[in-house]
Amino acid sequence: MSSTPVLPDPSTEPPAFTDLGLRPELLAALAALGYEEPTPIQREAIPPLLTGRDLLGQAATGTGKTAAFALPLLQRMPDDRAGDDPLALVLVPTRELAVQVSEAFHRYGKDLGARVLPIYGGQPIGRQLRALDAGVDVVVATPGRALDHIARGTLRLGNLASVVLDEADEMLDMGFAEDIEAILEHAPEQRQTLLFSATMPARIDGMARAHLTDPVRILIAREQPVAGEAPRVRQSAYLVARAHKPAALGRVLDVESPTAAIVFCRSREEVDRLTETMNGRGYRAEALHGGMSQEQRDRVMGRLRAGTADLLVATDVAARGLDVEQLSHVVNFDVPSAPESYVHRIGRVGRAGREGVAITLAEPREHRMLKTIERVTGQRITIDKIPTVADLRTRRLELTQAALRESLLEDDLDPFRVIVESLSDEFDLMEVALAAVKLAHEATLPGSDEAEEEIPQVAVRSPRDGRPAGYEGRGERRPARPRSAGTTQVFIGVGRRAGVRPQDLVGAITGETGVRGRDIGSIEIADRFSLVEVPVAVADEVIAGLRGSTIKGRKATVRRDREERPGEGRFDGGDRRERRDRR
Numbered sequence: 001m002s003s004t005p006v007l008p009d010p011s012t013e014p015p016a017f018t019d020l021g022l023r024p025e026l027l028a029a030l031a032a033l034g035y036e037e038p039t040p041i042q043r044e045a046i047p048p049l050l051t052g053r054d055l056l057g058q059a060a061t062g063t064g065k066t067a068a069f070a071l072p073l074l075q076r077m078p079d080d081r082a083g084d085d086p087l088a089l090v091l092v093p094t095r096e097l098a099v100q101v102s103e104a105f106h107r108y109g110k111d112l113g114a115r116v117l118p119i120y121g122g123q124p125i126g127r128q129l130r131a132l133d134a135g136v137d138v139v140v141a142t143p144g145r146a147l148d149h150i151a152r153g154t155l156r157l158g159n160l161a162s163v164v165l166d167e168a169d170e171m172l173d174m175g176f177a178e179d180i181e182a183i184l185e186h187a188p189e190q191r192q193t194l195l196f197s198a199t200m201p202a203r204i205d206g207m208a209r210a211h212l213t214d215p216v217r218i219l220i221a222r223e224q225p226v227a228g229e230a231p232r233v234r235q236s237a238y239l240v241a242r243a244h245k246p247a248a249l250g251r252v253l254d255v256e257s258p259t260a261a262i263v264f265c266r267s268r269e270e271v272d273r274l275t276e277t278m279n280g281r282g283y284r285a286e287a288l289h290g291g292m293s294q295e296q297r298d299r300v301m302g303r304l305r306a307g308t309a310d311l312l313v314a315t316d317v318a319a320r321g322l323d324v325e326q327l328s329h330v331v332n333f334d335v336p337s338a339p340e341s342y343v344h345r346i347g348r349v350g351r352a353g354r355e356g357v358a359i360t361l362a363e364p365r366e367h368r369m370l371k372t373i374e375r376v377t378g379q380r381i382t383i384d385k386i387p388t389v390a391d392l393r394t395r396r397l398e399l400t401q402a403a404l405r406e407s408l409l410e411d412d413l414d415p416f417r418v419i420v421e422s423l424s425d426e427f428d429l430m431e432v433a434l435a436a437v438k439l440a441h442e443a444t445l446p447g448s449d450e451a452e453e454e455i456p457q458v459a460v461r462s463p464r465d466g467r468p469a470g471y472e473g474r475g476e477r478r479p480a481r482p483r484s485a486g487t488t489q490v491f492i493g494v495g496r497r498a499g500v501r502p503q504d505l506v507g508a509i510t511g512e513t514g515v516r517g518r519d520i521g522s523i524e525i526a527d528r529f530s531l532v533e534v535p536v537a538v539a540d541e542v543i544a545g546l547r548g549s550t551i552k553g554r555k556a557t558v559r560r561d562r563e564e565r566p567g568e569g570r571f572d573g574g575d576r577r578e579r580r581d582r583r
């Protein structure tokens with residue numbers, strides 16, 4: 001087994017789906033979806049749920065909780081059921097979740113012939129009435145619309161065997177407490193009740209006490225910091241809609257130019273799809289998953305070691321125990337299903353004192369799981385913005401410039417002198433150089449950036465205040481940001497226009513001073529300057545260190561921030577600003 005810097009691999013001998021007691025139809029559906037092994041919550045929840053136990057689960061989106069409850073609920077439905085009233089009701093806070101959860105039920109329950117219906121506000125009620133009338137097995141509903149149908153007598157709960165309250169904390173935050181109580185009053189006393197919530201405030205506890213009987217308690221991601229030495233890994237995440245993930249991955253890799261990277265996916269199917277996409281984008285990508293023979297895997301690893309492949313797209317199962325010297329980047333194509341898995345994955349880079357990079361592509365709804373991972377690992381994950389087409393162009397030009405500089409310093413250019421001399425009779429030398437640079441640029445970086453499209457930036461909406469979390473939205477004014485006690489801000493006269501990213505500032509500070517990354521507070525990057533929050537006690541050391549060094553190749557003004565910044569208005573370009581929040 002490879003050495004793990006922070007946590008031992010929690011799943012050296014993980015139980016398989018076949019060990020959980022699931023029916024062949026469900027196992028077949030999971031295999032077809034390319035799920036290789038159950039996630040931690042699935043391992044813990046499925047066996048007791050199959051016996052009819054109640055459950056209280058603290059788990060955020062991204063942990064695999066939907067399958068954890070959908071699979072046992074589907075299995076518990078009798079094959080020879082009589083009647084058309086639903087056997088299971090899942091209450092969810094939003095229409096999006098209603099659609100997602102019912103799609104999940106549909107995918108897993110296809111071979112069982114499960115009839116699943118999402119009902120939510122905003123959809124014409126007539127269609128829902130007809131579907132309910134035709135008979136359903138599982139209803140996935142937002143509380144308001146469910147109550148509406150109950151009142152009309154079109155949703156009858158008398159046959160319910162199971163009720164799931166999914167994302168209960170969000171439902172309470174959205175003011176659904178009374179609706180939920182009213183709905184549960186219509187459900188039979190004798191039933192199985194499941195409650196999932198990302199957080200466990202007292203109100204949720206009260207709800208659990210009132211409605212669950214001797215529940216199994218499952219806590220994914222206990223919030224204790226893990227002991228041990230953290231790997232030297234720069235960790236960042238990009239929030240991106242599912243549909244834009246492959247493009248975002250390409251864009252981020254183009255800008256990062258890794259020596260060799262491993263991209264983790266959740267399922268075999270995704271591994272195959274993504275490998276194909278990345279090859280189409282000019283990467284030399286190789287798939288690695290549990291469906292491959294040892295010989296096939298050895299061949300793939302050989303190509304990576306020899307440098308004939310530069311991207312490995314893998315599932316956790318296939319990558320277990322794998323040790324690749326050359327890896328510079330680990331990419332999580334999805335947020336891993338448990339913090340332990342995240343830690344294990346990123347432990348593959350940052351070895352032997354080299355700094356590695358861990359990048360996570362998260363859907364906005366997985367934002368919470370990122371926060372949990374941060375808490376558990378005690379390490380910060382910076383939310384970065386997906387490089388724009390302009391960023392990509394700048395980066396490509398930088399690469400061409402670096403290649404030209406290398407050639408100027410090292411190559412024998414004499415054989416080409418005759419060309420330059422003869423062209424210079426006709427053209428200005430500058431123009432000759434420009435044409436040569438253009439050709440070199442196009443030759444070294446095939447694939448024009450003309451075809452590149454902007455990838456939409458997304459923000460997370462927190463139901464508590466309705467405002468985006470993680471970073472501020474486009475065009476918002478800079479809010480007065482509370483500063484932690486005992487810290488001060490250092491002004492650095494380079495910013496986004498110079499290509500400065502939070503990690504550059506952290507790198508410069510930790511490289512030039514004895515200050516550790518975790519002591520650095522929030523970082524704000526404006527177009528022409530940046531502000532870094534540091535403990536007062538080390539501010540002078542940081543200022544001296546930064547004055548003595550260069551950031552992105554530039555010498556910058558560095559001083560204590562005086563608050564009355566000239567041109568504060570520059571911060572107005574909210575979309576050009578990155579911000580890293582202090583936890």
Ligand code: AMP
Pocket residue numbers: 034035036037038039042060061062063064065066067266267
């Ligand atoms: P959830 O946390 O329920 O929103 O699930 C997150 C994502 O993980 C969904 O896209 C599921 O399809 C996927 N997923 C759930 N369980 C597994 C598994 N055991 N293996 C691979 N993917 C999974």
